[in-house]
Amino acid sequence: MTQHDPVRRRFLLGGAALGAGALLAACTSNDSGDDNTNTQTQGGNNASPNANTAPGKKVTIGFSAPAADHGWIAAITSNAKAQAAEYSDVTFTTVEAGADAAAQRSALSTMISQKPDVIVLLPHDGKELNAFGLEAMKAGIPVVNLDRAFPDALAYRLQIKGDNYGMGVAAGNYIAEQMKAKGVSNPIIGEIAGIDNLELTQERSAGFKAALAAAGLTVANRRAAGFTVDTGQAEMSQLLQALPKMDALWNHDDDQGIGVLAAANQANRKEFLMVGGAGSKAAIEAIQADNSVLKCTVTYSPSMASSAISLARLIAQGKGMSDLVELQVPKEIILASETITKENASTYLPLGFS
Amino acid sequence: MTESTAPETGTPSGATGNRKPTPNGTTPEPVDTSATETSAAEPTAAATTADGASVETGEAGTAAATTPPRKRAARSPRTTTSRARSTANPSNETPAPDAAGEPSASAEQPGSVSIPQARHAAPDEVDSAAPADVEDAPGDTVDGDEVGSAATPVQGGGGVVDDGAERPVVLRLTDVVKTFPGVRALDGVQLEVRAGEVHCLLGQNGAGKSTLIKVLSGAHQPDSGVVEWLGEQVRFANPQAANKAGIATIYQELDLVDDLSIGENAFLGHEPKVAGFVKRGTINRRTREILTRLGHGEIAPNRMVRTLPAAGKQVVSMARALSHEARLIIMDEPSAVLAHDEVENLFRIIRELTAQGIAVIYISHRLEEIREIGDRVTVLKDGRTTAASLPARTTPTRDLVSRMTGRSIEYVFPTRVNAPTEPEELLRVEGLGRAGEFDDISLTVGKGEIVGIAGLVGSGRSELLETIFGARQPEQGRIYVKGKALRPGAVGAAVRAGLGMAPEERKAQALLLGEPIYRNMTLSTFSKIAKFGFTDTGKEREEAMKVADQLELRPRDVRRPVRTLSGGNQQKVVVGRWLLGDTDLLLLDEPTRGVDVGARAELYQVIHALAAQGVGVLLVSSEVPEVLGLSDRVLVMREGRMVRHARAEELDEETVLDLVMAGSLMEGAPA
Amino acid sequence: MTGLPAQTAPAVKEALGGGPEEKGGGGGSNGWWHSDAGEATRRNLGLIGVLAGLILIGIITQPELYGREGWWITNVWAILKLGATVGVVAVGMTFVIIGGGIDLSVGAIIALAGVWSTTVATQEMGTFFMILTALVVGVVVGLINGFLISYGRLVPFIATLAMLVAARGLAAQISNKQTQQTDNRTINAIAAEDFLGVPILVWILAVVVVLGWILLNRTTFGRRTVAIGGNVEAARLAGINVRLHTMMLYALAGLCCGIGAVMLTSIGTSAQAAMATNYELDAIAAVIIGGTLLSGGRGTIVGSLLGVVIFSTITNLFTLNALSTEVQNMVKGGIIVAAVLIQQFRFNSLSQFFKRNRITAAS
Known part of the structure; x- marks a missing residue:
C-alpha cells in the first residue's frame, strides 16, 4: 500500500462501494426460486373440509410469538398467518414479541387493550408470561397457549404443545x-x-x-x-x-x-x-x-400453530371440535411425536417446515 | 474580613526557631482560633514596631479602625487590593534600571546556591538558605519605599525575618524525594506552611507541583524526607488518612458527584448516620453552617451539584474540606476554571478561611493572583525548592521567574556561524488565530534561519506550532510554505511540504516507547524507504544508523527500544526522524525539556548544524536564555499575542522576561 | 535502568532465577525478557507449550484412539478445520486490536455475508458471484464500521456493537429467518475436499495467516497499524493518515469475515442469520490469549493463531472424553484469565518487584 495518492484511492474505494451496493442489492432477492416457502402447511387441514370450516361469527385473533432466529419459530409464525388466511371470518392481528419475555409482555398488554376475541401466544418463557395469561383471561379474552406451557392452569383456555x-x-x-x-x-x-x-x-x-x-x-x-x-x-x-x-x-x-x-x-x-x-x-x-x-x-411440528389458530377460532365462535362429542374445544392438546421414515415421508412432506 | 496580614507582615521567611514561642511574648499558638481576639488588638501596636508579627490575629478590621493611619495603610492591600497593587506593586515589578540588575543578579546566586543546600542539607541548614533569599526582599521593599508607599518601610525588613515567628507552623517538609521510574519528580523539596497563611506554590509544568500535592494529600508516599504535620512526623498511607488528619485537597478537576446534592457531596464518605441510615437533616444543617462560614449561606444544601457553575462547585469542594475539619486546604489552580469576577469571590472565601486559622496552599500560574492573595511563595523547579517562603507581594517578578525558569544549569551555546542575513523565505504565517489560544500571529522563517519563540506555558506558543504543522485547524489566517499555501489542519500535507515537528510532550506525542529506535526514527519515512509497500528494515536501520551517528546517539544500537534511552537521546530520536526525511523546516517545541546538560549542548549543536545545512528552525522554549542563545530572530508571545519581534542580539534576558511575565502582572491590575 | 544497590542485587536476581554471574548489577536491562521481540517469542513458545500439554492430555486419556492407524492426522485436521473460520476472523481482529480498536461485529458480518451470498438470486449467478458477494459484503460492512469510527468519531466498541445488532437484523431480513441451503458443489467442496492431502479449509487458514503475517510484519500497512495502536498522536504527528488507515483496518477485518462467511457456508452447506454467533468473543479471546495488547500497539498473528488452535483443541479434547460442555466453557474461561494473568505478571509484577526492592534499598 502506498501513501502517494490518497485522493485517487478514496475515489476508487467509493466507486467500488457503489458498484458493490448495486450488485448486492440485486442479490438479496430470495423469490426468484421456485420453492414457495409459506404455503406448505395448510394442506392437511384443507384436505378434509368439515362443518367447522364454514364461515361463522367474525372473530379477531391476536397472535404473538418470539422473533424468529430459527426455522422452527419462523414456521410457527408463518403457519399461523397462513392458517388464519384460510378463514374468511378471521381477522388476524399480530404483535412483535421483541427480544425477551419482558418485551413480549409489554407488547401483549397493548393487545389486551385492543380486545381481540382470542389470543394465540407462543411465550418467550411460559413462567414469565404466566401473569399475562391470567390478566388476559380475567379480562375475558381466552388465551391459547402454544408449546411453552403456563404453570398456572387458570392462565389459559387451551394449551397445545408438542411432546x-x-x-x-x-x-x-x-x-x-x-x-x-x-x-x-x-x-x-x-x-x-x-x-x-x-x-x-x-x-x-x-x-x-x-x-x-x-x-x-x-x-x-x-x-x-x-x-x-x-x-x-x-x-x-x-x-x-x-x-x-x-x-x-x-x-x-x-x-x-x-x-x-x-x-x-x-x-x-x-x-x-x-x-x-x-x-x-x-x-x-x-x-x-x-x-x-x-x-x-x-x-415436533410447527403445524401446531395452524391447529392453534383453527381451535382459537372455534373457541371464539363458541363451537366444539366436530369429531368430538363435547360442545367446546378441550383444554389441553399434546401432539404425539410421530416417527417419519422413508415409508411415510410423502404423507408428512406437506407439514415439513423450511 | 478579618486579621488580614499586611503585605510586609504576611511575608515571613523561613526564619529558624519559629516553632518556639515568639520573643515578644504574644500569643504563641492561638492563631487558628479566635480565643485571643481581644488581646490581639493590643499587641499589634507593639508588633508593628517590634517585628510586625502579631497583626494577623484578632479582629483586624476593628483594630484597624482604631489604629493610626499608617497602620491602616499597611493593611489596606488586603481589603482594597487593586488600589494597593497600583501603589505597591508597580514599584516592585518595574524598578529603576540600575536597581534591576542587582536583585536579579542576587537572585541567581541564591537560586543556584540553594539547590545543593536543599538537597543535602539538614533541615536547619535548609532554613538558612532562606535568609539568603531574604536578602532580595529588603532591597525590593526599599525600592517600594522609594516610590512612596507608606506601608512598606521598616516592617519590610523586620517582618520578613521575624514575622512568622508566632504563627505556628502546621506543615513542614524537609528534603522530600519522590521518584517514579525514570523520573525524580521530587528531588529534595522544602516547604513550610503556617497556620492562617496563604502559601503559594510556583513552578512550571513538570516542576513537581502535582507530585508534591499528591504527597501532601496522601495519594503518593515520599521515598525519603520528612513530612511534619502539626509538629509530628507523619506518613499518610492514603488520601483518607490525610483527610482525617485535616489536610484537604481541592483538585483542578473537582472530584464531586454531579448527581448528589451539595450536602451529600460535602459529607461524601463520612455521612452522619444512624443505624446505616444517612441523617439527611443533619447533613443539610451542617452544610448550611459550613456554607455560611464560607459566606455562601444563600446556597441551598439540597441543591444538585450538577446545577452549579464551576465557581459554585469550588465552594462545595471547600465545604467538603471544612466538613473534614481541615486545617490545611490545598488548592490546585483553583482560578483556572473561573471567570474574572468569580476569582474575586474565591479570594474572599480564601480570606475567610485563613481568618479562621486555616492554612491554604495555593497553586497558580498567574503571578498577579499570587500577589493578591498570597502571603509567602515557595518556588519549585525540576522537583527542587529553588526558593522557600519568599514574601509573596514584594519579591520582584524577575526573581520569581528566574527561580522558576532560571538557570540551574549553564547554557553552552555553540557559536553561530554564517547566520543568513536575507534568507530565502521558507515559511510565512499570516494572521493565524484560534479562539482562546492565540490571535493574529504573523511570522516568517527563512532558509537556514533559526527563529525562537519565547513565552510561558499557556501563551499559545505550542498551539501555534501545532497549528502550523496541521495538527490543529486554524480558525483564521494562512500558512505558506515556499510561497505555496499549505492545506490547513492536515499533518500529512505539512509533512509532504517539508515540515517536521518535535512536539512538546515527547513520550505522549512523538514516540512509540516499546518500538526500536530505528522504527521511531523512520516513523514518517518508512513508507518512502519501503518498496512496493514492503518495508525494508535493513535499509531503515542503515539510514537510522547514519542519523544516530550524526546526532551522537547513545546507545548506538538502533534496535533497542526507545524507552531505554535517556530524555536527551529520546529527543535526538525525534529530531532524527525529520533528518531522515527531506525536511526543510523544523518546528521544535521545548526541545530541551527534561534533557540533561550534556545532551542539551549536543542538541544545540545539532540545531545549529541543521540551520547550517539550510534547514529553517522555528523553536519554542520557556527558557529565555535558550531562545536568545540559539535564535537569529526572537518572537515574544504573551497570552496568545505576539508582543515583540526582534533580532536576538537586540534583546537581553531581562527585557524578554519582562515582556513575557510583566504583562500577566499588568493584566487584571486595572480591574 | 539504573544500577541496583549492591546489597540487594543478588537477592533480586535470585528471586528471578538469574545467575549471580550476571554482570552489570542492573537487574538485567539487557535481559531477554526485556526485549520486545523476545517477549513475543517467549509468549508464543509458552502457548505452544500449553498446546502440547493439551495434546498430551488427549493422548493419555484416549490412548486407544491415538493408537489407531492414521487417526491422529485426521484429528489434527479436525482440530484445525474446527478453528479455521475463527482463525481467519482472528487474523483480521488482530489487526484491528493492534491498531487500537475492537470489532464486535465480526460474527454478524459473517452471518450477513453468508446469507447474502446464498440467496436464491446470488446462487443462480454462480460460484464466483457467491464468493465475490460474500467478500464485498464483508469489506463494505467493514468500511462502514471504519467510517463511523474514523470520521464519525464513534468509539469502536459502540460502532461495532451497533453493527452487530444491525447486520444480524439485515441478515434475518434477507433470509426471512430461514436456513438457506446451498447445493453449489464448488462451495460445498471447500469444507469437504483436500488439496495435496491437506483440507482446503486448512489451506485457506494457512494462506490467510501467512498473508496476515507478511502484511503485519513486512509492509508499511502493518507498520502504520503498530504505530497507530502504539501511540496514535505520535503517528498522526509523523504524518500518517490515521483516519484513513483506521478505516482500512476495519475493512480488512470485514474482508476476513467475508472469507470466513464462504468457509462457514461451505462447512454447513448453508447460511442462516444465526450463524457465527459469538464468533467475536472467540476471536477476541484468541487474540488476547495470543498476547496482543487489548490497548493496541503490540501483538502477533502467530499468537492469535495459537489462541484459536488452543481453543479448538480444548473442544476436541472434551469431546474425545465425552465430557460436558459446561466444564469445557469453564476451562476456556480459565485459560483466558490465566493467559492474561501471565502477561500482567511479566510486565507489571516483575517491574514492581524491582521497584520495591530498589526503593527499600534507597531509603
Whole structure:
C-alpha cells in the first residue's frame, strides 16, 4: 500500500462501494426460486373440509410469538398467518414479541387493550408470561397457549404443545428397533442435543435415554450444539473424531441437522444411521430420497400453530371440535411425536417446515 | 474580613526557631482560633514596631479602625487590593534600571546556591538558605519605599525575618524525594506552611507541583524526607488518612458527584448516620453552617451539584474540606476554571478561611493572583525548592521567574556561524488565530534561519506550532510554505511540504516507547524507504544508523527500544526522524525539556548544524536564555499575542522576561 | 535502568532465577525478557507449550484412539478445520486490536455475508458471484464500521456493537429467518475436499495467516497499524493518515469475515442469520490469549493463531472424553484469565518487584 495518492484511492474505494451496493442489492432477492416457502402447511387441514370450516361469527385473533432466529419459530409464525388466511371470518392481528419475555409482555398488554376475541401466544418463557395469561383471561379474552406451557392452569383456555419427552422416546425406540433388526449387539450411539440450558433439550434427552435404557442401550457421547447449522457441524465434526465408528446418532433438531449431515459428509462417514428431530422439509425430503445417513426424523411440528389458530377460532365462535362429542374445544392438546421414515415421508412432506 | 496580614507582615521567611514561642511574648499558638481576639488588638501596636508579627490575629478590621493611619495603610492591600497593587506593586515589578540588575543578579546566586543546600542539607541548614533569599526582599521593599508607599518601610525588613515567628507552623517538609521510574519528580523539596497563611506554590509544568500535592494529600508516599504535620512526623498511607488528619485537597478537576446534592457531596464518605441510615437533616444543617462560614449561606444544601457553575462547585469542594475539619486546604489552580469576577469571590472565601486559622496552599500560574492573595511563595523547579517562603507581594517578578525558569544549569551555546542575513523565505504565517489560544500571529522563517519563540506555558506558543504543522485547524489566517499555501489542519500535507515537528510532550506525542529506535526514527519515512509497500528494515536501520551517528546517539544500537534511552537521546530520536526525511523546516517545541546538560549542548549543536545545512528552525522554549542563545530572530508571545519581534542580539534576558511575565502582572491590575 | 544497590542485587536476581554471574548489577536491562521481540517469542513458545500439554492430555486419556492407524492426522485436521473460520476472523481482529480498536461485529458480518451470498438470486449467478458477494459484503460492512469510527468519531466498541445488532437484523431480513441451503458443489467442496492431502479449509487458514503475517510484519500497512495502536498522536504527528488507515483496518477485518462467511457456508452447506454467533468473543479471546495488547500497539498473528488452535483443541479434547460442555466453557474461561494473568505478571509484577526492592534499598 502506498501513501502517494490518497485522493485517487478514496475515489476508487467509493466507486467500488457503489458498484458493490448495486450488485448486492440485486442479490438479496430470495423469490426468484421456485420453492414457495409459506404455503406448505395448510394442506392437511384443507384436505378434509368439515362443518367447522364454514364461515361463522367474525372473530379477531391476536397472535404473538418470539422473533424468529430459527426455522422452527419462523414456521410457527408463518403457519399461523397462513392458517388464519384460510378463514374468511378471521381477522388476524399480530404483535412483535421483541427480544425477551419482558418485551413480549409489554407488547401483549397493548393487545389486551385492543380486545381481540382470542389470543394465540407462543411465550418467550411460559413462567414469565404466566401473569399475562391470567390478566388476559380475567379480562375475558381466552388465551391459547402454544408449546411453552403456563404453570398456572387458570392462565389459559387451551394449551397445545408438542411432546419433548415423547420425541426422545420415539427416537430412542426407533434406534433400538433398527439396531435389533441389524443385529448390532453393542451399538455405539451418539447424540447431538440442542441448547443445553433449555428445558426442552433436557426433556428430549431424558426421553431418549429412557427409551434406550429400556432396550439395554446407552449413549456413548452426547454433545450440545446451539440449534444452528454451524454449531451442529462443529460439534458433529468433533464427535466423529471421538467415535471413529458409530452405529446410530440422534440429532435433536433438523435445522442444526444440516450442519450435522455436512460434517458427516465432509468426514466421509456413512456407517451409522441418523435420526433427526422436529421434521423440517429438507429432512423429510432427504429421508424420502434415502441417499444420506438420515433415515428417520421424529416430529415436533410447527403445524401446531395452524391447529392453534383453527381451535382459537372455534373457541371464539363458541363451537366444539366436530369429531368430538363435547360442545367446546378441550383444554389441553399434546401432539404425539410421530416417527417419519422413508415409508411415510410423502404423507408428512406437506407439514415439513423450511 | 478579618486579621488580614499586611503585605510586609504576611511575608515571613523561613526564619529558624519559629516553632518556639515568639520573643515578644504574644500569643504563641492561638492563631487558628479566635480565643485571643481581644488581646490581639493590643499587641499589634507593639508588633508593628517590634517585628510586625502579631497583626494577623484578632479582629483586624476593628483594630484597624482604631489604629493610626499608617497602620491602616499597611493593611489596606488586603481589603482594597487593586488600589494597593497600583501603589505597591508597580514599584516592585518595574524598578529603576540600575536597581534591576542587582536583585536579579542576587537572585541567581541564591537560586543556584540553594539547590545543593536543599538537597543535602539538614533541615536547619535548609532554613538558612532562606535568609539568603531574604536578602532580595529588603532591597525590593526599599525600592517600594522609594516610590512612596507608606506601608512598606521598616516592617519590610523586620517582618520578613521575624514575622512568622508566632504563627505556628502546621506543615513542614524537609528534603522530600519522590521518584517514579525514570523520573525524580521530587528531588529534595522544602516547604513550610503556617497556620492562617496563604502559601503559594510556583513552578512550571513538570516542576513537581502535582507530585508534591499528591504527597501532601496522601495519594503518593515520599521515598525519603520528612513530612511534619502539626509538629509530628507523619506518613499518610492514603488520601483518607490525610483527610482525617485535616489536610484537604481541592483538585483542578473537582472530584464531586454531579448527581448528589451539595450536602451529600460535602459529607461524601463520612455521612452522619444512624443505624446505616444517612441523617439527611443533619447533613443539610451542617452544610448550611459550613456554607455560611464560607459566606455562601444563600446556597441551598439540597441543591444538585450538577446545577452549579464551576465557581459554585469550588465552594462545595471547600465545604467538603471544612466538613473534614481541615486545617490545611490545598488548592490546585483553583482560578483556572473561573471567570474574572468569580476569582474575586474565591479570594474572599480564601480570606475567610485563613481568618479562621486555616492554612491554604495555593497553586497558580498567574503571578498577579499570587500577589493578591498570597502571603509567602515557595518556588519549585525540576522537583527542587529553588526558593522557600519568599514574601509573596514584594519579591520582584524577575526573581520569581528566574527561580522558576532560571538557570540551574549553564547554557553552552555553540557559536553561530554564517547566520543568513536575507534568507530565502521558507515559511510565512499570516494572521493565524484560534479562539482562546492565540490571535493574529504573523511570522516568517527563512532558509537556514533559526527563529525562537519565547513565552510561558499557556501563551499559545505550542498551539501555534501545532497549528502550523496541521495538527490543529486554524480558525483564521494562512500558512505558506515556499510561497505555496499549505492545506490547513492536515499533518500529512505539512509533512509532504517539508515540515517536521518535535512536539512538546515527547513520550505522549512523538514516540512509540516499546518500538526500536530505528522504527521511531523512520516513523514518517518508512513508507518512502519501503518498496512496493514492503518495508525494508535493513535499509531503515542503515539510514537510522547514519542519523544516530550524526546526532551522537547513545546507545548506538538502533534496535533497542526507545524507552531505554535517556530524555536527551529520546529527543535526538525525534529530531532524527525529520533528518531522515527531506525536511526543510523544523518546528521544535521545548526541545530541551527534561534533557540533561550534556545532551542539551549536543542538541544545540545539532540545531545549529541543521540551520547550517539550510534547514529553517522555528523553536519554542520557556527558557529565555535558550531562545536568545540559539535564535537569529526572537518572537515574544504573551497570552496568545505576539508582543515583540526582534533580532536576538537586540534583546537581553531581562527585557524578554519582562515582556513575557510583566504583562500577566499588568493584566487584571486595572480591574 | 539504573544500577541496583549492591546489597540487594543478588537477592533480586535470585528471586528471578538469574545467575549471580550476571554482570552489570542492573537487574538485567539487557535481559531477554526485556526485549520486545523476545517477549513475543517467549509468549508464543509458552502457548505452544500449553498446546502440547493439551495434546498430551488427549493422548493419555484416549490412548486407544491415538493408537489407531492414521487417526491422529485426521484429528489434527479436525482440530484445525474446527478453528479455521475463527482463525481467519482472528487474523483480521488482530489487526484491528493492534491498531487500537475492537470489532464486535465480526460474527454478524459473517452471518450477513453468508446469507447474502446464498440467496436464491446470488446462487443462480454462480460460484464466483457467491464468493465475490460474500467478500464485498464483508469489506463494505467493514468500511462502514471504519467510517463511523474514523470520521464519525464513534468509539469502536459502540460502532461495532451497533453493527452487530444491525447486520444480524439485515441478515434475518434477507433470509426471512430461514436456513438457506446451498447445493453449489464448488462451495460445498471447500469444507469437504483436500488439496495435496491437506483440507482446503486448512489451506485457506494457512494462506490467510501467512498473508496476515507478511502484511503485519513486512509492509508499511502493518507498520502504520503498530504505530497507530502504539501511540496514535505520535503517528498522526509523523504524518500518517490515521483516519484513513483506521478505516482500512476495519475493512480488512470485514474482508476476513467475508472469507470466513464462504468457509462457514461451505462447512454447513448453508447460511442462516444465526450463524457465527459469538464468533467475536472467540476471536477476541484468541487474540488476547495470543498476547496482543487489548490497548493496541503490540501483538502477533502467530499468537492469535495459537489462541484459536488452543481453543479448538480444548473442544476436541472434551469431546474425545465425552465430557460436558459446561466444564469445557469453564476451562476456556480459565485459560483466558490465566493467559492474561501471565502477561500482567511479566510486565507489571516483575517491574514492581524491582521497584520495591530498589526503593527499600534507597531509603
